[in-house]
Amino acid sequence: MIETKGYAALLPGSLMNEWNFERREVGPNDVQFDILYCGVCHSDLHQIRNDWFEGIFPMVPGHEIVGRVAKVGTNVSRFKIGDLVGTGCMVDSCKECESCRDGEEQYCENGNIQTYNSINHYTDKVPTYGGYSKTIVVKDDFVLRVPENLSLPGVAPLLCAGITTYSPLKYWKVGKGHKLAVLGLGGLGHMAVKFGVAFGADVTVLSTSESKREDALKLGANNFIATNDQQQFDSVKNSFDFILDTVSANHDIAEYMGLLKTNGTHICVGLPNDPSQIPAFTLVSNRKSLAGSLLGGLNETQEMLDFCSAHDIVSDVEVIDMSYIHEAFKRMERNDVKYRFVIDMETL
CATH class of the missing domain: 3.90.180.10 (Medium-chain alcohol dehydrogenases, catalytic domain)
Known part of the structure; x- marks a missing residue:
């Protein structure tokens, strides 16, 4: 030994x-x-x-x-x-x-x-x-x-943080012509921004912290939305092809799914402790998908x-x-x- x-x-x-x-x-x-x-x-x-x-x-x-x-x-x-x-x-x-x-x-x-x-x-x-x-x-x-x-x-x-975000972006073929929202700007989120930009997507960071706006733009994001500002939040409803959700704290996924276009996909890679409940109407109203990815x-x-x-x-x-x-x-x-x-x- x-x-x-x-x-x-x-x-x-x-x-x-x-x-x-x-x-x-x-x-x-x-x-x-x-x-x-x-x-x-x-x-x-x-x-x-x-x-x-x-x-x-x-x-x-x-x-x-x-x-x-x-x-x-x-x-x-x-x-x-x-x-x-x-x-x-x-x-x-x-x-x-x-x-x-x-x-x-x-x-x-x-x-x-x-x-x-x-x-x-x-x-x-x-x-x-x-x-x-x-x-x-x-x-x-x-x-x-x-x-x-x-x-x-x-x-x-x-x-870990790198491959956890790279893998779903590759699997769903996120790239040029897609609008990608990255929910959360932490260890996972900042890598999702870097990869999304490198793949050619139009990247928006969604965060509760207005203080992260400057950092998000420096990382290459095209836009930043402070989600606790209702006016900003409402301005991007029905906007995104994909949301890559990196948040590990408990949050209302159904609310964010309202930001997806028809046929949009919300991809979870963060791991909150509490289970989420998604109303069926949230999925069927615009043929949206809720998905997950592991490494x-x-x-x-x-x-x-x-x-x-x-x-x-x-x-x-x-x-x-x-x-x-x-x-x-x-x-x-x-x-x-x-x-x-x-x-x-x-x-x-």
């Missing part, structure tokens, strides 16, 4: 502290890489609090991980020691079901294995531990090549990284020390970050 160190929540809702633990030895199809940066996702906070489901503790969060290869298994030919690599939200899947065969491992019908807070029932039957740590061992299929020309701290959030498959995630390399796209980040994580969580809940915290793992 490989001894390493991480930051863990030992019990649900507890403060995180330094924790020594073990990774598995590098197998024939594994890659071990030393972690340089790890993004801080809102889901990290949800999971250490057991907000969604009962977690596995001690819990080492982190699924936006970049680093350099330290060791490769005997069957691994895609990577060598010293390569820049990354791993996102998944570290395994069955590879046999229809979704996996179609390159949609995130929808594995037998359950994908999350990078942390999961039991890998395909291999060693032990809990997975995430990127708030010094090193990690991952099956080579789930390791991604990180382009050398991009800023590493800015790459880390691409492996992207391995091939699509690599495609996204290569697209970012070609278009010089990274996340806007604030790099922090590991010891700052509790303050970072508090600020994240206040939406006081532009737009993603990233931990410099040298500080652990």
Whole structure:
């Protein structure tokens, strides 16, 4: 076993502290890489609090991980020691079901294995531990090549916030000639703006915070609507082909669907705690659709990284020390970050 160190929540809702633990030895199809940066996702906070489901503790969060290869298994030919690599939200899947065969491992019908807070029932039957740590061992299929020309701290959030917004925009073929509204301007939302603009769509940011207008326009948005201003809100009714909803706080989805054109689609990628209720009339009146999207498959995630390399796209980040994580969580809940915290793992 490989001894390493991480930051863990030992019990649900507890403060995180330094924790020594073990990774598995590098197998024939594994890659071990030393972690340089790890993004801080809102889901990290949800999971250490057991907000969604009962977690596995001690819990080492982190699924936006970049680093350099330290060791490769005997069957691994895609990577060598010293390569820049990354791993996102998944570290395994069955590879046999229809979704996996179609390159949609995130929808594995037998359950994908999350990078942390999961039991890998395909291999060693032990809990997975995430990127708030010094090193990690991952099956080579789930390791991604990180382009050398991009800023590493800015790459880390691409492996969750990036692919979570890239994938639905690609699936629904959002691009030139489409009017896209991005609901919420945070870690997910700012990436949705960057990708929407890069794909050629006319992008409007919808936010309750008028203070975000200047930032939205700087990111490339064509327009900004303060949704708590009724006059502004009403001015864009029946306006959009797509709404990409990145909001993780509870909100009235049906109200926003009134901003869609006939045949418009509201795509949810944020994960509020409370269930939403959508009146049937909201859907049938103008043949509107309510949809959702979760991450992207391995091939699509690599495609996204290569697209970012070609278009010089990274996340806007604030790099922090590991010891700052509790303050970072508090600020994240206040939406006081532009737009993603990233931990410099040298500080652990």
